[in-house]
Amino acid sequence: MPLPKNRIIPEKKVYFHPEILHCPDCGIKLKRHHTAWKKNISTLQGVIQVWNMAYFCPSEACGPLRRYFRSAQADALCMKHTSYGFDVLALVGDLRFKQHKTIGEITEALNERGVATSERNSMRLYERYLVLLRASVTDHTRIQLEKVVQENKGIMLSMDGVQPEKGNETLYVVREVFSGTILAAKNLKSGSASELMALLQPVKDMNFPVIGLVSDGQQSIRIAMETMWPNSPYQYCQYHYLKxxxxxxxxxxxxxxxxxxxxxxxxxxxxxxxxxxxxxxxxxxxxxxxxxxxxxxxxxxxxxxxxxxxxxxxxxxxxxxxxxxxxxxxxxxxxxx
Ligand SMILES: [Zn+2]
Incomplete structure (x- = not known):
């Protein structure tokens, strides 16, 4: 068995800027404002230090609106209040539900892959995975998003697919970008555009103005989002896409x-x-x-x-x-x- 590498120290720093580069209202180039957050994230590719930079529209025409744009891709790297990547979370779910591993075996599997963790942490990851899959549009979500619309003139949506290991299902996650709210999450085998549109339907049914769409380069995601909101500007996550x-x-x-x-x-x-x-x-x-x-x-x-x-x-x-x-x-x- 290969010795687990020491993954506590980040191997690289990655700076993220918002995928939306221009103000959706006036079209002016956004300017850097502050660091929205910075943290070390344990992923299956090692530990990375992620900086998510918040930008704003400097135009006076847009008024005193304090709305900050940040990278949806950076937010998509890990769940709020954890330091483990979504890829790790997806792997935990896969090991538990598809491979029927115990928490002890999951812990061992993660350590073997270089993700330093304890049984207690694996248990927490498993619980978070369950919470994630229960994510859906509720009355509470609607109230939250109404506030987002008031503050930002609309909501912004992102969708990603995380594949824990080759050949398995992909975990698709839909998010509201300004608030970081997870609106839907589901494991899908093929992830065709029509399956993804079904996942997005409850979000569309809320009828909130959508001022931007963000995703990686995956074609079925792009087709699904573009079909649901044909009039909203679309941006790729540059880092993912380029990587x-x-x-x-x-x-x-x-x-x-x-x-x-x-x-x-x-x-x-x-x-x-x-x-x-x-x-x-x-x-x-x-x-x-x-x-x-x-x-x-x-x-x-x-x-x-x-x-x-x-x-x-x-x-x-x-x-x-x-x-x-x-x-x-x-x-x-x-x-x-
Ligand atoms: Zn503006």
């Missing part, structure tokens, strides 16, 4: 980064040589070494800003500068060569 199409590029980039880091590792030897040297040349060499060190710390933010490419470009710039410096030195003191 899917950019994955091969990100993988190659990671190899490039590892390779460059390996070749630059030799700088420790050079650092030892110049450490106590106070000559001008040694000082210049130290500056270059510091530059190389800082390059190695580059992290980027894939998929839009690839760390490997960034390191490569910066390393090239340092190399060029170093060559210029050496050729100048040769030109000024030819006798020394």
């Amino acid at each position: 899917d199409i950019a994955k091969p590029v990100v993988d190659i980039d990671r190899k490039l980064k590892t390779g460059i880091k390996k070749t630059l590792r030799g700088i420790r030897e050079i650092e030892k040589v110049v450490e106590k040297d106070t000559s001008d040349e040694a000082e210049i060499a130290k500056d270059y070494l510091a530059a190389v060190r800082s390059i190695l710390l580059e992290d980027g933010n894939p998929p839009l800003d690839l760390p490997g490419i960034r390191i490569y470009e910066n390393a090239q710039a340092v190399q060029k500068s170093l060559e210029n410096c050496l050729s100048k030195k040769r030109a000024s003191s030819p006798e020394k060569g």
Whole structure:
């Protein structure tokens, strides 16, 4: 059995901005306002630190409306008041109901997949999964959403599908984005557009103005939402969408980064040589070494800003500068060569 990795420390930071980039009323570009929330989330892909940035419309024409837009995709990563990803939650449900595992076995399975957890936590996840599946449009929801409409001139809807493991059912979740309210959740095998429309029907029946729709790139979700609300603007979750199409590029980039880091590792030897040297040349060499060190710390933010490419470009710039410096030195003191 492979040892569970230590997943408490986040492996990467991901910043999310709202999928809706422009004000639905005046069309002006939204501006960043504050951090809506930030937390470490344990997912099946490791722990990520998620920052959800809240944006607002800066236009005076829109008046004193304090409405904040944030990323539906970030909200969809985990349930409120938990630090486990929806993918983990979906897996717990699958292990319990499809594979008939006990809580002890579920805990073991999660730890094996690198999700650090205890039996008590697994039990809580299981309970949350049950709560999630009971989500529906009730009188209470209607009152909540009336308030959302007053504050935001309408509701915004998002829908995602989370697949715990290949070949199994997909857990579909419908949310109201401003409030984070879960309006429906269901496990579906095929997840065809008509099945998804049936899931959305009670939401449509509430007849609230829908000022925006958000989802990932899955075609059946898009068709279902567009058919139900043909006049509402539609946005893809960029991160999800890009992650899917950019994955091969990100993988190659990671190899490039590892390779460059390996070749630059030799700088420790050079650092030892110049450490106590106070000559001008040694000082210049130290500056270059510091530059190389800082390059190695580059992290980027894939998929839009690839760390490997960034390191490569910066390393090239340092190399060029170093060559210029050496050729100048040769030109000024030819006798020394
Ligand atoms: Zn506006």
